[in-house]
Amino acid sequence: MSALTYPLAHLLGGLVLICAFALLSQRRLAAMITLYQFEAVTLTAAAFWQGFAQHELALFLTGFITLIIKAIILPIGLRYIVKNFNITRAVETAMPVGLSMILGVGLIGIAVYVVLPITMSAVTLTREDLAISLSVVLLGLLVMTTRRNALSQVIGFLSTENGLVLAAIGMPGMPFVAELSVALLVLMAFLVMGVFLFRIREHFENLDIAGIESIEKQGR
């Protein structure tokens, strides 16, 4: 382990966090997808760096999977959906962007506040990495709850999953199987979401779930 191990790992984790935070501020789908792609690339770099630092071949493999699936295939699929499904490009938010960003800052505070005291006995690397990962997870959930558009909810979900992977690669000795299964899970979820979006578009001519909400309100 060189002197560069911790700073670089934290730098990459911080970049992932910034991407997740920036997702919150975006109103356009294209920008959200780009940010997600950048987040996935950063995550890949983090995985490679951890693999190099911990001398784990499995982490290189994780990084490779992340690169292929999340940084290349998923953004292409998402852009395909945006282009071909005739989606309104501007995202309708359920609350003002400024307010949601303030909430996001609060969530990061909570994550740090929770993780740092609990993991007092663990190694420094793991502790701060965990705080960053939990922040990314919470921010992704916040994106899911504050957006009305189904596709941006999907992106929030994917960002949440990135946070989980970030936590997994920071842990020394985490078995590779977990990451593989998580990656597969994301792929499955993405397929399900794709079908789901397709069905919504079939029924409502757009991807705004306000249509479903009104039906839910009337129908019961």
Added chain:
Amino acid sequence: MHLACDPLSALFLAILLPQIVAGALGAERRSVFFWAFAGGMVLAVLAAEAFTLLLGFELMSAASWVLVLRGDRRPATLYAGVAMFSGACLLPALFLPPGGIAFSLILLGAGAKAGLAPLHAWLPKAHPAPPAAVSALMSGGMVKVALYVLIRYGFVVLGGAVQPWWGTALIFAGAASVLIGALRAVLEVELKTILACSTVEHVGLIAVGLGVALRAKALGETDLAALALQGALLCAVAHGLFKPLLFLGAGAVKHATGSSSLDWLGGLMRGMPRLGGLMLVGCFGMSALPLGPGFAPEFLLLHAVIAAAGTGGILARIGFTALLAVLGLGAALALGTAVRVIGVGFLGRPRTLRAAAAEDADKPVLWGMGLLAGLSVPVALFPGIVLLLLNPVIAQLVPGANQPPLHYAPFMLALLLLIAAAGTYALLQRLASHGEREVHAFNGGFGKPPAWLPFGDPLTQASGTGFAEPIQRALGATILGAKFIDPGESYVLDPLRRLNVYFTRAAERVRRATIRQRLAFLFAALVLFLAALGFVQGA
């Protein structure tokens, strides 16, 4: 399942048995639920441990719910709610260690079942609903079983941990019951509802006696406790006789005339003289007149309250003096109720054809009522002997108490009155002028009919509502409000109803939430959990 029969159980069994016999004579012989109801009451009274007691109590509640359901659905639902509330209070209370919490739960549970003041609003609705024999047993017996639980736990099981405030709470609840019950009894129009409200009043009287006794026991004044207990238990005995009698009579009236509303009755004394006579005996007991069964308990209670006024500070003095006024008001209103029932319902001229054509009740009903009336005569004329029989019970509840003798001998009083009356009669016979004079025939106290009603009209008599009008103006408006709504209804049942609506709406809103709202809810829960975790860890 353990059964035991100590003096307290024996007393309440003795209160229950005549009512059960009378109820069975009065048409409920073949009903399974009636016997389950009666069996539950007997089981609760004879139980030797908490589980059997609760089993009997709940059997009583369930069976009586089915019987109330025979009458009407809405009061039955209300009644089921109250029964569940009291069961839910009693269940933990019977197994808690002796202390204030256990007694509070007992007071809530047994008080709700007995119809004590803040939780009494269900009683005037549920008790009149079922057939008369069941109403009789509910009003005369079930209420007593609830009070039995209160006595058993307040004095015996939790007796070691008794605090003065237990008694004070009972006195407050009892005084409020007396006031509201008596006032509503004199204002209601439906005969069975009148009787149910009067039950609330008598439960209040018993509770006042028990409260004074409990407070005195906690303060170490055993003689005062014995005096108050004498009043309370004698009141329970008397009420257990005349209230079922009146309910059976009300049922017979409804059977004969098709209505039990005072405004549709009148003149029943001619059509049903035997029933009328028995009702007169019952009303005599209800009104606490001297020489009636209700007088001795009232007398003892007033004595106990006067004695209790000397046992505390200035607040107790003021409070017990006010209590005297409340008891006096209650007695006066009860007298008004009795006069109104007899005067409007049984005297005067019939207001409807059915009331005019009423015939006397069936033999078995009259036998049942006669049994209760016959038993109330010794209670009325020899209360001293009844008190002697109560001695072991009081010795069990308040060990080491000297029981004061009763300074009231109705039998001698009655004898003296009889002699005086006979003497006056003889004197009048001797001294009166024996000449003859022609006068108009007495027309029953009616005024001359107005010009536009030359033949008179029974509907021009004072109605039940009209009779109560002065009391409604003087007291009803201040205590019950302009709209004549029971405080127990407006301050207890209505808020509960509103709470129910509120929670139903909240649940419906949760059920109708959109995906995003549910997600946000879960998310908020997660964040709150994390924040709590961080807070705990940080501390």
